[in-house]
Amino acid sequence: MNGDSAMIRCPSCGSLNKESRRKCDNCGAILPQTEIRCPKCGTVNPVGNLFCDHCNARLMQQEDLNSLASRSSTEEPNSSSLKGISLPTRSPTTEDDDQEREDLPAWLRGLPDEEQRAEETGVSEQEVLENAGGYPDWLADLIDEDAEFGDVDVPVEVEVDNDRAASLFEGETMPEWLRAEVPSVEPLATEPSTEETEPASDQSLASKALPDWLSSLTDEAAGDEFDERELPIPDWLSEQELDHPEAAQSSSTPSERLVDTARPEEQDPALTAERDEMEEHDALTEEIEERTKNGATASSATRETAFSIFSETDLPEWLSDARALDLEDAGASVGEASGPEPHGAAEPIPQAQEFQEPPSEGEADETADAAEEEAVTEEAAATAEVADSEVTNEAVQGPSPSPSATTAQTPPWEGERDDTEEAELPDWLAGLEPAPPGETVSAVFTKETVSEVSVPDWLRDVSPIVEEASDLTPTAPVFVEDADDERSSSDTPPSLDEPAQEPDWLKDLDLLADEAVPTRPETVDDEAPVKADLPPWLQALAPSGQALSTGPEDAAGELVPADIPDWVRDLRADPNEPDKASLTRERIATPAEPEGPLEGLPGVLPSLSVVDVPSEARLSADSELPESVIAQAQLWQQLLEQPRSVERPVLQERVRSEGSWGIIRLLAGVILIAVLLAAFWMIPSGTRLSQVPPVQTAVGVPALAAGLDQLTPGERVLVALEINPAYAEEMAQIAIPLLRHIQAQEVETLIVSTLPESAGLGAMLVDQAGYSVTVSGRYLPGNANGIAEFLQGPEAQTAARLIVLASQPERMRWWIEQNLLLRSHNGNGPLPVSVGLSATAGPFIRPYLEARRVDGWVIGFADAVAYRDLRGDIGVHGRVLDILMLAHWLVASFLVIGVLYGLALQRKGSR
Amino acid sequence: MFRWVIPTIIAVVAGLLVLLGYLAPIPIFVSVRIVLVRWATVLAAFALVLAYGSILKVHIARVFRRRIRHRIASLILLVSAVITLVLVLLQGPEGIWVQAILSDILIPGQSAVLALTAVTLLLSGMRLFTTRRSPMAVLFLATALLMLLGTIPVVYPRTVELIVQLVDAAATGGMRGLLLGVSLGIVITGLRIILGIDRPYSGG
Structure with missing residues (x-):
């Protein structure tokens, strides 16, 4: 949401509407006004002003004024909600009277x-x-x-x-x-x-x-x-x-x-x-x-x-x-x-x-x-x-x-x-x-x-x-x-x-x-x-520069010229022009209704309460306004008259920034894809970007491989698949080598999961691992209770190892904790646990790894490649690992470039 | 009475029995605990069925109600849920059509969303210093860079490897703190339910 536009909460339904709206978008109720624009000079005045702060023109209709006056007199006689005005002691009769008075000195x-x-x-x-x-x-x-x-x-x-x-x-x-x-x-x-x-x-x-x-x-x-x-x-x-x-x-x-x-x-x-x-x-x-x-x-x-x-x-x-x-x-x-x-x-x-x-x-x-x-x-x-x-x-x-x-x-x-x-x-x-x-x-x-x-x-x-x-x-x-x-x-x-x-x-x-x-001190010569x-x-009311006094030297003959100065005469209404005799009014056109059943009909609904200003209203004290005030008012007028389509300087900079970021986003995506595809097709199959075997950097992989090697044929292995489909690709790179290793040990595999979708995913992984025997799968409802209930069952009692493949850290934690607790109560001791985790869940599970509650682990695609390297079937996965390395470097480079770009923008802005 | 007194009594008794089944190695308590946990598992399974029915009800209402946005999405959801249920009931989780739905629709879709999340995070990290420059932002970016470079099996200079180990140590310490906090929260929540202070089963 653009923070520049204020919102108005509808008093009827409470929904938020734009400040420019007159009616609620949700319920159609009339929204309260937050400002009143003077129809004469365009100055924005706060609600409550009866007269414009700039030109003193009337902003509120007479009905509103009378209602406010009557309300204030009935509720709080000594207080008025109107700002900067005292209600007239004599209630005006008509709007015409007020308008005429506005134009008078x-x-x-x-x-x-x-x-x-x-x-x-x-x-x-x-x-x-x-x-x-x-x-x-x-x-x-x-x-x-x-x-x-x-x-x-x-x-x-x-x-x-x-x-x-x-x-x-x-x-x-x-x-x-x-x-x-x-x-x-x-x-x-x-x-x-x-x-x-x-x-x-x-x-x-x-x-x-x-x-x-x-x-x-x-x-x-x-x-x-x-x-x-x-x-x-x-x-x-x-x-x-x-x-x-x-x-x-x-x-x-x-x-x-x-x-x-x-x-x-x-x-x-x-x-x-x-x-x-x-x-x-x-x-x-x-x-x-x-x-x-x-x-x-x-x-x-x-x-x-x-x-x-x-x-x-x-x-x-x-x-x-x-x-x-x-x-x-x-x-x-x-x-x-x-x-x-x-x-x-x-x-x-x-x-x-x-x-x-x-x-x-x-x-x-x-x-x-x-x-x-x-x-x-x-x-x-x-x-x-x-x-x-x-x-x-x-x-x-x-x-x-x-x-x-x-x-x-x-x-x-x-x-x-x-x-x-x-x-x-x-x-x-x-x-x-x-x-x-x-x-x-x-x-x-x-x-x-x-x-x-x-x-x-x-x-x-x-x-x-x-x-x-x-x-x-x-x-x-x-x-x-x-x-x-x-x-x-x-x-x-x-x-x-x-x-x-x-x-x-x-x-x-x-x-x-x-x-x-x-008598007066001055003697008058007859x-x-x-x-x-x-x-x-x-x-004192005369405009500057106009001489009011017509002294004796100005007189010609016995009768002297009139004393009424020209600026006073200008106030006279010309009786020959009856239209000008009474102050004319300018009718402000009411726009057509933009919506609702009255759509397209102008003047049906009452216009804003800012129309009661004579068209010939003039400031009686124009000369008293300082130049700075006039210049400021003119600037405000220009700003307010600017159409909204005209972008302000700040917005222009912001839009330019958004555009530049859009280009950068597109460029980053294109570069990332191009580099990955180039690396996948242009690098020879026997060439490795990393000459050092991955297993040297994967600490838990050897322990995991050693634990699986200890399995004897006929033993039961519990495989917990807690894999979200979003992590299926990554987890497949981890689960498939492990399942192949288990299958190679000729053990009975029981796949269980607390996720409903993992049952089908387990079947898919088993199929990709090349299982020749049917692997049964079970859904364990109840989350941690389901795990506890399963671990207390006969199937878990006879299991030799628990292998947890999880993409989310909490489900990994459930399995580890329930295994430690229940198996200890049974007197058999906890099952040995090996885990394969996504790169996202790795940091969260590291305390359990450090506590040696797990016998070996594989975290992320890198450890999976290391495990493959250890098992001797790295194959094409070595190239995938190289491409992954390139992707990581690219992402890190983009981060650094973005940081430098941001710093450069701020430095430029500070100038 | 029936609104919260009896449910509270049942909850307190069940919680104490399960707790005793874990803490006291008395066979009857262990048996009771196992029975209660099994009930909970069955109830959770039925809860899944109830959830399935609820989502069908909601989206059927949306489909047949006028002036509702995204009615087509509700319709797609209903069709997908019904078809998947029918296929699983007919073929089981290992069926061909079920596997096809999983591998060709569910996994690519969710993986794409996750990939977009990764790209979004990348760009957010790039724009971080244009909107906010603080020590925490610097720390965030440094950690992200080290984790990116440290999770791939390549040869790094020794200094970088040390930094990665420091980051791992910091991550381990932070996670242990989180785990301790979560454990304490679980204990307190359990005690409050057992003592009848919190009654989530009766809306209290």
Whole structure:
């Protein structure tokens, strides 16, 4: 058997099958797979891999994955038999979804799918697709090149799902670290509220989610006619307008002209409420920024309030997910950068100087109405005064009382958390009290410049949260723990429906609006095109060599080119080609059944579970693979694609060796036969190769001849023929001279044997020996017992000598031992024994010969010729002996040559 | 009870009696031993008949069973066995046809197989060093060469003759060791059967 091919034992019948077999050769059972070949790259993966080790393509069918997942969940929830993969938390619905996700970039895989959104919003997927122009809303932003923006019907009044609205303020929008530390948030989510009893409008939802002081601002902002046409939009959104001027003309406001990426909720009617909230908070933010334009140093709490409301409540879900991912990624390097020290021990960082720069007056002046500016500015000024007098004097008191210093170390998400708490106000925050003097509670405030007014906050928050998160710490501030301790002493948890129960110190935060609104460090020139807002985590995904940033120098005119790079555009599906809109699949041809009743029919039996890979699947990180890995994979691919008929180098050497050995075998046989025939016919009859008489080298022959010479006529001689027919020729050369010698002594011969075939062989030998009298023969059944029984019989009692002619040593031993034993018991003494043995049995019987238990022996053809030589009738047997000598020499020479050849091969191989 | 108790008792008693018949020169024990050994011989003869019947049964089944490989071989065996039995019964072991079968079929066939074995061993010895090179391989080849050259009556140099004698001495010593081991094994096996520890007659 070729040791290179592994065998598989059939689990049904236990028979061994080749590894390449799919079904058992014996019983037809399906054999277990030992490897899975990736249909995409051809890499052989071990069984258990769901994805290819090389190209990350899916190897296992979805049914198998689901079955494995369900099995692992029922048997061992914490263990999985799959190697190197964690089962998805949400079971995929169809194979198409998984395949599509395989082709998407990693940052798009985390986006929610349509079914999930439909379940949350109560809007069917079909409806969403219709509103989105036939595409999922999360993809609509990528395929909107030919879409008409004005055709999208946005329902004016959408019945918002209460659960969906409630979830905006639950743990779904809450950071992971906060959810982990605040388990009490969960009961709040299930607490009944007015949202469950009556359909919540966007305004009511916002008012319920905000404290009173924010609700009032919201109402004011909502009451005013907010002209969002004046809001500048980012470059990458403006570029969409350049690409679709008709769409831009059909849209009346910038928000309507936004691409779907910026307003995905428009495709989803259920999310219209969120969009309305977003607009309201835009107005709120603008109002706050208007206050800051007047020079008032409002607290960053207000700014962060608006910021957090957007980030927590109004951000689309898909953006929240992406943001949450960035937060998690940035969380590893957060603590070292700027761990919040609530007690004010932090040192100011250089960025704090930028925060202290007065905002530009002209940045926001052009974006708002003058009358509104005055009204809002008055309110902002009033609020700023309160903020200066209360927050700056009470909260911001510590070793470094500079607001800039404290805000520099303040993570912006703390503001988010505060507003979220204020909106929902979990019980663990219910008992919070204002920090006593000397403690730096102002760590929750952050300054920003006013330059960011030109960019909608809810869009800008997507990217800066990542940048700022790297400087944050994911742990809760100290005052949270203190508040928790305080809450433990409180028996009555606050209710969300009662905003009057919020702590006073939280109420005071709304007066801090006059603080400098925290903005990004970079100031944006309103006259220059807005710099691209492509988040850095998206820039990191860009292929090397492609510039993503389209700075102001790239802009032409007021609208800058799109920020979406080409490699992102390539991911878009072309709506003109519906086949490419959805990822096409490559059907792997199922081979025809090679055997059985389905022979010749393709596709009847299920194919291997490795077919679920899109044909257009591409590696998202090709450039990251090192050259060595690629070269190794290509080598493996070449090796695997080689047909089996191609002989590998090792096998070639082995085959060549077999061929050479076949030639050697044939050559040896031919030479052996030729030499023997040549010696038999070419050597003259009187010529002897060995000039020395053979009897001189045969030690036992003279003793045997002398023993036979002592026989007297009339005595009985027992001849035991234990000759196997295979040794008949050799044993005949030994037995015939002995039988002739016995016949010459005129003794009675009794031939016995324990072998059934020896009876006929004995008759043949007697005939060849020229016996003139009939020789009786007996078969002795029972092996050693038969010999013992015979030796105790009357025929053996009267025998004068025992001659054993045996080709097998054990039967010779039986005769010698039974003779010694039984004859001694009878008192007659053992019979004298003479033996004739084959050359094979000679070495085995030598101990008995050396012990002098035998009176003479003949072993092999050489001793037989010696015996003939001694008897004087060597005749033609002398020539046969010479030929035998030549044969022995030839065999010995072949052995030596073979050994030398083997040594030469090994030496050559070692080189 | 009847499965192994009584057979064990019978085996133990028979073994002790045969052993006593060898060890104790008491006539009754010797007579009993002779009788028991004769029974064993008769049973062995019947065992040969049973073996003949068994082989006929097996190969008849193979011949008449479908989807069995080498049915023709079974058929040839059946025909040969029957013909040989008939001929021996009719002519005896010394009959002409029986001798012809022996000398023209059985002996050449088995001799050819043995010759092929010799050639195979020769080639294996030649290839030994290509697959394995160890001291044992060297010793094997040296012994084979000396035995080949030492079993033919030719004149060798004195050194070669000495080496052959050394090999004979080594072969004798090895065979004596084997014989001692076999003898001890036979004694132990006999004692175990006599003591009822091993019951090959009842499958135990």
